[in-house]
Amino acid sequence: MTATIIDPSAVATEFRNSLRKEIAALPTPLRLLGLISGQSGPAHTYAEYTRRGCEEVGVSFELKNVARLEAEASVAAANADPNVHGVLIYYPVFGTEQDQYLRDSVDPGKDIEGLHSFWSRCLYENRRFIDAAQTKKAILPCTPLAILKLLEAAQVFDPSAPRPLEGRRVCIFNRSEVVGRPLASMLANDGAEVVSFDIDGPLSFSPGAGRAAHTVHETNIDRQAALAQADIVVTGVPSRSFERIAARELRPGAVCVNFSTFANFESDVRETARVFVPRVGPMTVTMALRNTLRLYQNGRG
């Protein structure tokens, strides 16, 4: 077997084409504000990707370079400005816990990254709408949502099923508050049995009964056992010292996704996996744009 390689740019293009049409039909031009601190680094690359994504879908994008101590006031001004529809902060700003404070200072109604604790709570509690009439969808965090859409593109599940990931086993290496934990929760809320590893060890995320939120449990499963049974393997380990996942560890036919900037898989996985997604980036930006549209629609509802 030789794995199909999914290029996230190609999947992103389909989403962007569809977004462009929807955005062009809006009565108001959408406008995003990006806040960045410092002169170089990966944050600038991500901002450049955002600019291109915005151009492609017809959203106007302003990137403002701010001193770290000005960031909070800039967020407050953007929150209050009816002509700003979404705010993106490029981290690190302080590079300390204060960045989390900053993240929660964005109005959830403009938080197109879906990282505000308001949205985290919706996700963890499996609340999919923010209004009783169920017309306003909750926002999902960009990178986990991007990964879900890439798994959909890999045809590993039927998105129209009530619990699309029912019966799927997933193994995730990363349990950060911005990607790994929300991703494990999302997939378990959709029916998957997930083993989530971080530096402290594994936890298992299991589907709840019916529409109930997933539950989380301690587990002693090790990497080998978790990988051997996984239909889907997602990695996001930001370290060269991580022992890359090799073909011999995988269940034949597994779908593998890496969202780390480091290679977390050995190149031989392409011989054992059915699908390999080497990076996620372009889809993350696209999902932020999709969230912009959704938040705009929620605000008008």
Next chain:
Amino acid sequence: MTATIIDPSAVATEFRNSLRKEIAALPTPLRLLGLISGQSGPAHTYAEYTRRGCEEVGVSFELKNVARLEAEASVAAANADPNVHGVLIYYPVFGTEQDQYLRDSVDPGKDIEGLHSFWSRCLYENRRFIDAAQTKKAILPCTPLAILKLLEAAQVFDPSAPRPLEGRRVCIFNRSEVVGRPLASMLANDGAEVVSFDIDGPLSFSPGAGRAAHTVHETNIDRQAALAQADIVVTGVPSRSFERIAARELRPGAVCVNFSTFANFESDVRETARVFVPRVGPMTVTMALRNTLRLYQNGRG
């Protein structure tokens, strides 16, 4: 000069005596729930201090040992229980960013530690009441509040003045989100000029105009210059490798407070300082009890 040594237990006793009377006069017995995960460590010591503090002031205290994965559900149950007046979580629970999520899951109306982002925002914006009628005081975080009360005991300012710390220069070594940053903000809101050091360098916190919140600025001041001008020096560096502050660095007559479990001052500071406060712990617990009473009063207002 030989410094006066302030024992925080003695100051705490005065507060506890007064709290005991106020609490005894309440129509309802106050009840605290402590949540702790794991079998030993400093968290257990802090919980034991809480138990003693509660006994002294007549508050009932239940310490519940929970698995880390049960903590969130226990918080939710305590939030919903009208017979629980305050919730204390003994960290670490997860030992990751998830602890911050947990911290924000406590109902602000029961967050006697004053660590919820709701209270942080009040403090950073210098909003001292949570209602328009100004009958419900905002809660301040325990350790910064404990330090302020110890400085008051050191008679370094007049607490009845409109801006009690006007003209005072302060130097703080620690800018964590739970102590150093809120402390610098509180003192600047009260009129002090503060230089705050952390591992990344200094920032200055200055009083705002009138009742406006403090402002924060970049600064190039170094340790020597900041210490030489400081009327008040507060340390909270949790590391043996920190170069302890020596007498020769201090302005004669300075008031020195250490809240770290490590000694951050050389012993010779007792010859140069006017007041030395070697630890803060008993006052932290006492301020949590004071916050319990205040939150109860806010709830009845």
